[in-house]
Amino acid sequence: MKVVSVVGARPQFVKLKPMVDALEHAGAEHLIIHTGQHYDANMSDVFFSGLGLPDPDVNLAVGSGSQAEQTGEILIKIERVIAEAQPDWVLVYGDTNSTLAAALAAVKIGAPLAHVEAGLRSRNRQMPEEINRVLTDHASDLLFAPTELAMDNLNLEGLGAKSFLVGDVMADLVQGAETFDFGAQMNAAGISLSPDYVVATIHRPSNTDSRERLKAIVSALAQIDSHVVLVAHPRLKSEANRHGVKLDLESVQVIEPLPYLTMLRLVGDARGLVTDSGGLQKEAFLLGVACTTIRTETEWPETLVGGMNVLNHDLHDLGEVTRRAVTTPFGAPFGGGHAASKIVDILLKSRNAVSV
Numbered sequence: 001m002k003v004v005s006v007v008g009a010r011p012q013f014v015k016l017k018p019m020v021d022a023l024e025h026a027g028a029e030h031l032i033i034h035t036g037q038h039y040d041a042n043m044s045d046v047f048f049s050g051l052g053l054p055d056p057d058v059n060l061a062v063g064s065g066s067q068a069e070q071t072g073e074i075l076i077k078i079e080r081v082i083a084e085a086q087p088d089w090v091l092v093y094g095d096t097n098s099t100l101a102a103a104l105a106a107v108k109i110g111a112p113l114a115h116v117e118a119g120l121r122s123r124n125r126q127m128p129e130e131i132n133r134v135l136t137d138h139a140s141d142l143l144f145a146p147t148e149l150a151m152d153n154l155n156l157e158g159l160g161a162k163s164f165l166v167g168d169v170m171a172d173l174v175q176g177a178e179t180f181d182f183g184a185q186m187n188a189a190g191i192s193l194s195p196d197y198v199v200a201t202i203h204r205p206s207n208t209d210s211r212e213r214l215k216a217i218v219s220a221l222a223q224i225d226s227h228v229v230l231v232a233h234p235r236l237k238s239e240a241n242r243h244g245v246k247l248d249l250e251s252v253q254v255i256e257p258l259p260y261l262t263m264l265r266l267v268g269d270a271r272g273l274v275t276d277s278g279g280l281q282k283e284a285f286l287l288g289v290a291c292t293t294i295r296t297e298t299e300w301p302e303t304l305v306g307g308m309n310v311l312n313h314d315l316h317d318l319g320e321v322t323r324r325a326v327t328t329p330f331g332a333p334f335g336g337g338h339a340a341s342k343i344v345d346i347l348l349k350s351r352n353a354v355s356v
Contacts, residue, residue: 001348002029004087006078008037008062011279013079015093015116016053016258018172018340026344031085035098036061036072040240050259067097067128068179074101083109088351091116092140095133095278101137106274114347116169118143119150120299121277126206130299142350144343147333157212165202166342167335170279174264174286186262191255194227198326199267200252200274203233207276207294211243217294220315222249224322226271230254231263272322273297275321290326292318310345 003023007016016032023030034056048055060077062070074097082090082105085285090106092099093116101258106113109194118137122130137143143159145151146168155161186193208214218240221228230247232254240247248254258266265271268287273280276294284291296313303309312318 001026001089001351002031002085002087003089003347004031004033004082004085004160005091005093006035006098007035007056007093008035008074009094009096010098010257011124012093012098012258013048013051013053013202014167014279017053017171019091019116022344025341026183026348028344031058031087031101031113032056033078034059034193035078035101036063037070037074037098050261071101071170074098074104078102079105079109082106082111086286087111087113089142089347092136093117095120095136096128097132099136100132103139104352107139112142112351113140114121114142114144114343115140115148116144116343118163119145119147119152119154121150121153122297122299124297127204142346144346146335146339149214149301149333164346165341166340166346167337168282169339169343170282171286171332171334172337172340173260174283183273186266187347191229191253193229193269196271197227197229198272199270200228200230201233201277201280202230202275202294203235204276204295205233208236208239211245214239214243215245216239216315217246218247218249218252220318221274222252224251224274226251226319226322228252228274229266229270230255231266233257268318272324274318282334285309288326288328290324292320292321305329305333 004015007013036059041125058081062073090111090113092102099280103113115136120133124130143154143163145154147165151163151165154160202217209218224324228251260340267284267289270289272290273284274292278299281291281293281298281300281303285308291309292312293309294313295311306329308326
């Protein structure tokens with residue numbers, strides 16, 4: 001079996017790791033295409049090296065641009081690569097512009113397409129990611145749902161016949177983070193942490209494009225009564241510079257993006273997480289850390305159980321919110337850590353029986 005994986009952004013590099021291992025174990029031929037959507041070394045190279053991923057076989061080097069420019073350039077460049085590879089399956093991951101562009105390219109030339117992390121819905125059509133994930137699901141031949149709620153969404157949209165509940169590939173990876181030498185990584189990066197710290201990440205346009213909104217978020221972070229470690233996405237730094245907004249106020253310490261396993265441990269040892277990231281909401285849940293999401297909605301409603309995650313778009317009393325007690329929920333809504341091997345088994349069984 002020959003599989004082409006298409007990735008382009010940090011969350012996809014993370015999802016790729018369990019699939020690389022599972023496909024290798026199955027003896028499959030695996031071609032990795034990096035679109036270059038995240039081209040900054042701290043958002044790309046550091047994840048490949050930190051996760052022990054092989055270098056991409058192809059890098060399209062697309063870089064930044066508007067939603068249409070980025071999606072269009074990936075679509076144009078990737079079509080030829082997929083056509084020449086002639087894979088049994090094209091695997092796309094998550095909900096980025098790379099996901100949608102690769103999905104469109106694959107289906108237009110008749111390459112069988114499978115979507116890892118299918119069925120997520122935020123119900124917010126102002127989010128580009130929501131459009132990407134919905135269109136990709138409807139274009140795909142196979143859909144791999146991470147949770148029962150995701151399966152429900154797919155069934156409601158008439159996609160149940162090609163959907164499989166496999167669990168979440170990120171749960172596969174999180175299980176291995178506890179043995180990671182976190183202290184050595186922090187020392188190497190020159191980062192010292194207080195015993196009672198909060199991690200923050202902000203990157204979405206709704207939180208960074210407006211000077212007033214970004215300034216309000218940074219001010220709210222500065223009012224938290226403990227050390228705040230703000231892991232600064234390149235987009236955040238760019239927008240803060242454009243708006244003239246100072247990020248390192250009061251007890252807020254700004255640091256560069258970290259290798260994935262280091263970031264997991266940073267969150268896992270924290271008092272709490274403040275974020276607008278989809279993936280980090282889930283990772284905090286898996287790590288048992290209170291997450292405060294600066295958005296009006298979440299594509300991971302499973303994380304809201306037991307107060308593990310709360311939506312706080314209006315930034316109300318962040319300090320107290322991050323100190324709240326949480327209840328570790330019963331059960332494992334994201335699966336038992338074997339999603340990637342289940343996906344590979346289904347791909348092997350389905351490669352000669354694709355129903356479009």
